[in-house]
Amino acid sequence: QVQLVESGGGLVQAGGSLRLSCLVSGRTWSIYASGWFRQAPGKEREFVAGIGWSAGSTKHADSVKARFTISRDNIKNRVYLQMNNLKAEDTAVYYCAAGRVSGPIPVTDSGYAYWGQGTQVTVSS
Secondary structure, three states, X not given: OEEEEEEOOEEEEOOOOEEEEEEEEEOHHHOOEEEEEEEOOOOOOEEEEXXXXXXXXXXXXXXXXXXXXXXXXXXXXXXXXXXXXXXHHHOEEEEEEEEOOOOOOOOOHHHOOEEOOOEEEEEEO
């Protein structure tokens, strides 16, 4: 099993920055990729960014490219999401996820087997 715990969410003004952190524990050697998803009220959960656990390749959703950056620290078993120039539409619960399937970084829920409890990000305009 793999456990994921997110932190770093909060309230920020539009144009501000936040860094989310995800602590990964358990059978971390079984992980091929980690990702961040978000779900706004009344909307489906959507892919934000993903990273290969060993090679470090990344993928970002078009809506956050040039503003958000995913990274990981394999020593600390943490995955980060640096969010800059935040907009009101970025308001959502952000979830960290880990997947066990090798290959391209998954961009859908089904590509990830483990999920954190989520952390709220609220951007005031």
